Amino acid sequence: MKERNPWHTPLTIIIAVIGVIAIVALVTIAVLQNKPLIPKYKYGIVLDAGSSHTAMYIYEWPAEKDNNTGRVEQTHCCKVSGSGISDYASDPKLAGESLKACMRDAERFVPSERHEETPLYLGATAGMRLLNIKDSAASDRVFQAVSESLQKSPFSFQGARILSGQEEGAFGWVTVNYLDDRLEQGLETTGALDLGGASTQISFISDSFDGSESPSNYVAFRLYGNDYNLYTHSFLCYGKDQALRMALAHQTQSGPGSIVDPCFNNGYSAVKNYSVLYESPCVSGRKPSSAPQTFTHTGKGNFYECQEVVKSIFNFTECKYSQCSFNGIFQPTLQGTYGAFSAYYFVMKFLNLTDTSVPLQSVKEALARLCATPFDTLKKQHPEVKLKFLNEYCFSGTYIFTLLTEGYNFTSRTFSDIKFIKKIKGSDAGWTLGYMLNLTNMIPAEAPDTPLLPHAGYVSVITVIALVLFVLFILSLRPLWPRCSQKPQIV
Numbered sequence: 388m389k390e391r392n393p394w395h396t397p398l399t400i401i402i403a404v405i406g407v408i409a410i411v412a413l414v415t416i417a418v419l420q421n422k423p424l425i426p427k428y429k430y431g432i433v434l435d436a437g438s439s440h441t442a443m444y445i446y447e448w449p450a451e452k453d454n455n456t457g458r459v460e461q462t463h464c465c466k467v468s469g470s471g472i473s474d475y476a477s478d479p480k481l482a483g484e485s486l487k488a489c490m491r492d493a494e495r496f497v498p499s500e501r502h503e504e505t506p507l508y509l510g511a512t513a514g515m516r517l518l519n520i521k522d523s524a525a526s527d528r529v530f531q532a533v534s535e536s537l538q539k540s541p542f543s544f545q546g547a548r549i550l551s552g553q554e555e556g557a558f559g560w561v562t563v564n565y566l567d568d569r570l571e572q573g574l575e576t577t578g579a580l581d582l583g584g585a586s587t588q589i590s591f592i593s594d595s596f597d598g599s600e601s602p603s604n605y606v607a608f609r610l611y612g613n614d615y616n617l618y619t620h621s622f623l624c625y626g627k628d629q630a631l632r633m634a635l636a637h638q639t640q641s642g643p644g645s646i647v648d649p650c651f652n653n654g655y656s657a658v659k660n661y662s663v664l665y666e667s668p669c670v671s672g673r674k675p676s677s678a679p680q681t682f683t684h685t686g687k688g689n690f691y692e693c694q695e696v697v698k699s700i701f702n703f704t705e706c707k708y709s710q711c712s713f714n715g716i717f718q719p720t721l722q723g724t725y726g727a728f729s730a731y732y733f734v735m736k737f738l739n740l741t742d743t744s745v746p747l748q749s750v751k752e753a754l755a756r757l758c759a760t761p762f763d764t765l766k767k768q769h770p771e772v773k774l775k776f777l778n779e780y781c782f783s784g785t786y787i788f789t790l791l792t793e794g795y796n797f798t799s800r801t802f803s804d805i806k807f808i809k810k811i812k813g814s815d816a817g818w819t820l821g822y823m824l825n826l827t828n829m830i831p832a833e834a835p836d837t838p839l840l841p842h843a844g845y846v847s848v849i850t851v852i853a854l855v856l857f858v859l860f861i862l863s864l865r866p867l868w869p870r871c872s873q874k875p876q877i878v
C-alpha cells in the first residue's frame with residue numbers, strides 16, 4: 388500500500404493556504420500603499436494690486452492633506468500689463484479690463500474641475516492707500532470696477548480690499564519664514580524688508596520688543612505651536628517712486644524752471660510737469676505757490692550730494708521713544724538675518740550688489756561710480772534695461788543705501804545680515820502668499836500631531852509583525868502536526 392504523505396492532512400493544507408494568502412495580501416497592501424499617488428492639487432489665486440503694477444500669483448498645494456496642511460507653492464505668476472489700478476482713477480473700467488489677460492491665464496493654469504472652488508483675492512497696497520487719502524470716492528469706483536471684472540471669472544472671488552501697512556509687513560514676514568520652513572520647524576526667524584513703489588515695510592522679531600513701547604507696531608502670532616511677537620512698520624510715501632517725488636519736491640521748493648539733480652546721471656534730461664509731480668498726497672501740501680507749469684530736470688550724477696538730498700526726506704531727530712528709525716517711529720534693536728525683496732532686489736541686482744559680504748564702504752564706492760557714469764555710457768552698457776528704470780538707478784541705489792544705514796540703522800557689521808532675494812524655493816517673496824495662507828487657514832496655531840512612524844516604516848513594521856505572528860501560530864499548532872510513521876527496519 389502506498390504510504391500517505393504526513394503533510395497532506397486537511398489542517399496543514401488549510402494553514403498553508405491561509406498563510407500564503409496572508410503574505411500575498413500584506414505584500415500587496417505594502418506595495419499599493421507606497422505607490423506614488425496621482426498628484427491632485429488645490430489652488431488659490433492672489434492679485435497684488437501695487438502702486439506701480441498688478442501681479443497675479445497662483446498657488447497650489449496637495450489636495451489629499453487633511454486640514455489643508457500640505458506645502459503651498461507658487462506655480463505661476465502673471466504680470467498685468469499697464470500701470471497699477473490706482474492710476475485708473477479717471478477711468479476705473481480700464482482697471483477691470485487690465486486684469487482680464489491674467490485671469491484668462493489663470494483659467495489655463497488651474498484645472499477646470501477646480502475653478503469653482505479656487506478662492507480668488509485682490510489685495511491693494513500703498514498706491515490705493517494714497518488714492519483713498521486723496522479721493523476716497525475714486526478709490527471706491529476703482530474697487531467697484533475690479534470687483535465686477537473678477538466676479539465674471541470662473542473662480543470663487545473673495546473680495547478686493549486695501550491691506551493696511553501693518554498687514555502688508557506682517558504677511559511679507561510670514562511668507563519669507565513659511566517658504567524657509569522656519570515656522571513649522573520653530574527655527575529662528577528672518578526679518579522681512581519690502582520696498583515697493585509707494586511704501587516700504589520692515590518686520591522682524593526682536594527679543595527686546597513685546598509691544599509695550601509702541602503697540603501700533605506689534606503683531607502677535609501663534610503658528611505651529613510657537614508664539615511670535617512681531618515688530619512691523621510700513622512707511623507710507625517711502626516706497627522708491629514716492630521717495631523720488633519727495634526728493635524732487637525738496638529740490639523744487641522755490642518753483643524753479645530747471646533743476647540740476649545729483650541723483651540722476653550726467654546727460655539725463657527731461658521736462659516735467661509741476662502738477663503731475665505734486666499730485667501725490669506725499670508731496671501735495673508742499674507745492675510751490677508760484678511755479679511755472681513745467682521744469683527741466685537734468686542730472687549731474689554725484690552720489691555724495693545725492694545722499695544729502697535723500698537725507699532731506701527723512702527726519703532723524705524727532706523721537707519720543709527709547710529708540711527710533713526715522714520720522715519719530717519706534718524701532719527695537721535689529722536682530723537676526725533679513726530677507727530684502729521687491730525693489731530692494733531689482734535695484735541691488737542691477738547694481739551687482741546683492742552680495743552683502745562686501746564691506747559697506749565698497750557698496751558706497753560702487754554707487755559713487757554708478758552715479759558718476761554719464762547717462763549715454765550707462766545706456767550703452769545696459770541696452771536691455773528699460774529707460775524708466777535705468778534713469779533712476781543712481782537715485783534708487785542711494786535711497787536704498789540711506790534707508791538701510793541711516794533709516795533702519797544697519798551698520799557695516801549688520802549689513803551682511805541682509806540677503807537680497809526675489810524668490811525662495813520658486814515662490815516670490817512678498818505679502819501675497821502670507822495673505823492667502825492666513826485667509827485659507829493654512830497655518831495651524833498648534834503643531835499638528837505627527838505619526839510615530841513614516842508611512843513606509845509603518846507598513847514594514849506591521850508586515851514583519853504579521854509574519855512573526857504567523858510563524859508563531861504555525862508553531863503553536865505543533866501538537867496537531869502529523870508525526871512521521873516509523874518504517875520497519877530491514878535487517
Ligand SMILES: Nc1ccn([C@@H]2O[C@H](COP(=O)(O)OP(=O)(O)OP(=O)(O)O)[C@@H](O)[C@H]2O)c(=O)n1
Nearest residue numbers: 437438439440512513583584585586729730733
Ligand atoms: N526691474 C524692475 C522692476 C521694478 N522696479 C521698481 O520696483 C518698484 C516696484 O516694486 P513693487 O514691489 O512691484 O511695488 P508695488 O507693489 O508696485 O508698490 P507698493 O507695494 O508700494 O504698492 C517700482 O518702483 C519699480 O519702478 C525696478 O526698479 N526694476
